[in-house]
Amino acid sequence: MKKIKNEAELLNKFCDVFHVKPLLRTPFLNTEYNEVWSTDGRVFIGINPEILTKEYPKGEHPFPKLEFPCEKTITIEALNKAFNSCPMVDEEVVVEDAVECEECDGSGTVYWEYTDNHGNTHERLMDCPICNGEGEIEPCKTKKTGKKIIAEDTVVEVRNAHFFANQLRLLKTAMEYLNADTVKMTHNDPKGANEFIISKDIRIIIMPMLFDYSFSCSAKLELVD
Ligand SMILES: [Zn+2]
Structure with a gap:
């Protein structure tokens, strides 16, 4: 093998x-x-x-239930086309860590005490007045790498389900790594596990995001029967 x-x-x-x-x-x-x-x-x-050649530690983890069976093919060209229509942003890396607020130990909250007209005191955990609830005095410093990446909350529609583009991109990464031009989508659940078969020995499962109208969909993946 x-x-x-x-x-x-x-x-x-x-x-x-x-x-x-x-x-x-x-x-x-x-x-x-x-x-x-x-x-x-x-x-x-x-x-x-x-x-595989290496040995791995043994464990047990339940499998997400597979429902909504389907038989569709996804090509690498279709994935590229979908990702190309996603909004891109500048990639940034942290070059200097944030300066934590010492007043609240970086939590952003402190106890406030209030004495009412009857002399009773009340305590509430509320925003720290020194950092205004931010938890930091100085935000972290970032630098643009010059590279463009897909914006964090970008959504791609794949038939019944919606995925965050950056999670769907892992499917493409694996396909490229394994020199696979196509994958079979065998389960397409809008709220549960979606299964993609790369070969008889390798499969990928992606959980969809729960799409609602606070998101907008940037691309629709084309599927082949
Ligand atoms: Zn603070």
Whole structure:
């Protein structure tokens, strides 16, 4: 069986080193499905361990329910076309950390006390008057990298479901990494897991965003039957 090269590079794009669940901070072998998983809880890649070379810590994590079956194909050109119509912003990196407010220890809130006409005191946790509730005296300093990236809250419609463009982009990243020109979309749930099959050994699941009218949709992905 053909192994994946630089598997760590691919897997590490999907997990979240700061995730509240320690299991999700690194890739792991999900013993329930015999798949190596890497996920931040929103986007997930599952790979047959037989095409991987490394050993992974074992864990168990339930699979999101797969509903709304469908049979559609997504091409890399269609993904590019959708991303090209998304609004772009300047990429910025933090060059100097924010200066925390010492009055409230960076929390932005302090206890206020009020004495009423009867001499009773009342306490409330409210905005810190020194930093006006910001938690910092000096905001962090950022620098533009010169690169353009897709704006954070950009939404792409994929048939029944809506995705944040930056989460859908991980699908494209994996396809490029694995030299796949197309993927099969097998489940297209507006509120639950959407499944994309890259090959018989590799699949990706993306949880959609719950679209409402406070968002506007920037692009509609074209699908092939
Ligand atoms: Zn403060």
